[in-house]
Amino acid sequence: MTTLERTAECTVTFRRDVALQTRDDQVLLGLADRAGYRLRNVSAAMREALAGVEAGMHTAEELAQQYPGSPVAGVLAKIEPFLATGIRLAGCRAAVLERTGITELRPPSPDLTGTTWLRLGKFSLLRRRGDDLVLESPLSKYRAVLLDDAIAGALGVVARPVSEVDEELVPVLALLAGAGFLDIGTEDGFAVDSDEVLRQWDVHDLYFHSRSRIGRTDEPFGGRFPYVxxxxxxxxxxxxxxxxxxxxxxxxxxxxxxxxxxxxxxxxxxxxxxxxxxxxxxxxxxxxxxxxxxxxxxxxxxxxxxxxxxxxxxxxxxxxxxxxxxxxxxxxxxxxxxxxxxxxxxxxxxxxxxxxxxxxxxxxxxxxxxxxxxxxxxxxxxxxxxxxxxxxxxxxxxxxxxxxxxxxxxxxxxxxxxxxxxxxxxxxxxxxxxxxxxxxxxxxxxxxxxxxxxxxxxxxxxLPAPVSGDGALDWRPGNDPGWQAEALAARRG
Ligand SMILES: Cc1cc2nc3c(=O)[nH]c(=O)nc-3n(C[C@H](O)[C@H](O)[C@H](O)COP(=O)(O)O)c2cc1C
Missing domain, CATH: 3.40.109.10 (NADH Oxidase)
Incomplete structure (x- = not known):
């Protein structure tokens, strides 16, 4: 992998399903279909800072520097569940990483320097969600909303193991790897290939499991009557x-x-x-x-x-x-x-x-x-x-x-x-x-x-002999197998 000194530029932004409404000195954070949160006595500078968060173009440090008199860090801490990690690439919003389960706001960004090889994870799925192109995986507690087509192109490239990718995209791929969407390996191979547990999960089974139980999904869930x-x-x-x-x-x-x-x-x-x-x-x-x-x-x-x-x-x-x-x-x-x-x-x-x-x-x-x-x-x-x-x-x-x-x-x-x-x-x-x-x-x-x-x-x-039946040399009695024998004898009788 290309050696790169630069780390990913992670911005603070809102989840895609958060709508910001400002009324006088109040700011309402609304989640589609879910409960919102009202911030009161919000100063003009703070409202501006929140608009910056909505635009997703600033890092937390930049926001703090830009609005020195405003309690940006405190407010961001208060509204943390509404936040996501944006990825800035060449001055543009390239992707948003939203949490789908309980995890850190920002995924780790592994070091991809040296002899690192990258590959799209077996469980990673690219699909349209509303008007967004998203990358999802049951191994990840993040959803990557891909806003820059170059990232989708890069995912096509890493469908096969690669050791060289467009230098510009390395920080993004590092974050996607940190979020669990990409495998990191060496020229000798990928550790996941010898993981006996992961090898035995089929993609659709694990996706289904992660989507039909609480914990790794933030999608509307349960008896909600969405079509009434x-x-x-x-x-x-x-x-x-x-x-x-x-x-x-x-x-x-x-x-x-x-x-x-x-x-x-x-x-x-x-x-x-x-x-x-x-x-x-x-x-x-x-x-x-x-x-x-x-x-x-x-x-x-x-x-x-x-x-x-x-x-x-x-x-x-x-x-x-x-x-x-x-x-x-x-x-x-x-x-x-x-x-x-x-x-x-x-x-x-x-x-x-x-x-x-x-x-x-x-x-x-x-x-x-x-x-x-x-x-x-x-x-x-x-x-x-x-x-x-x-x-x-x-x-x-x-x-x-x-x-x-x-x-x-x-x-x-x-x-x-x-x-x-x-x-x-x-x-x-x-x-x-x-x-x-x-x-x-x-x-x-x-x-x-x-x-x-x-x-x-x-x-x-x-009737067929039960597995515990006479002559089964590999039968190891457990708890009262005689109950079955007795019930079957009664049935035969
Ligand atoms: C959901 C389900 C699917 C099953 N599928 C098959 C099958 O496709 N073919 C078959 O011969 N037996 C099938 N069985 C029967 C099982 O093989 C059987 O229940 C198991 O070996 C235990 O034996 P017992 O039912 O005699 O106690 C199925 C049983 C269940 C409950």
Missing amino acids: GQIEPLPAVKPAPEGPRIELPRPEFDRVRDGDPGLQETIEARQSIRAYGDEPITVAQLGEFLYRTARVRGTYGPRPEARMPYEGSSRPYPCGGAGYELELYLTVRRCAGLEPGIYHYDAGEHALRLINTGVADREELLRVATLSTGGQAVPDLLVTMTSRFQRLAWKYQSIAYAVTLKHAGALYQTMYLVATAMGLAGCGLGSGDADAAARAFGLDYLRESSVGEFILGSAPDE
């Missing part, structure tokens, strides 16, 4: 699609309650079963399974006074905000009393709608399901969970997709337990083809597509 008054929420219960309607049998509560094994026995006897009986599952069993796992018990609301400006529903599995965005589709291969085909489950009416009779679509979805089990299972039927994404996104900002995956998890376990209690063979699957499913179900991928699958069928004569 602009976009209508999706209905609590999806209107049934077109197609022949098939009423499903309903179980009797007394029979279910009296016939089921106890809770702990059901939990212990739960297994993933990828083999099936000679006789297929029946439509009565399917009706009972869907009724017990996913039916709509009722709807209620809106209750704006209880922060619920939308209609909710009640179903057997838990769901954040009672949003119930998950839908079920059945791809039926064999089910006594039900023709093979692809059906939507109308959870409100406890009925099916035959939506696709195409053999190719059905076989494709079942083929992927079989593949997911390593070829072990040719299920009686495949239950695909889709998410009506906008049902959640209407309420939850930043976390809608994470929340829908959590709901899928709750529904998986409910399905596992009900299948076990009913003596059916069930197995969760994690990686269906969302695009093929959207095509087969006639859905718009962006509005509703699959987030999980569960295969279901009649139980085989022989």
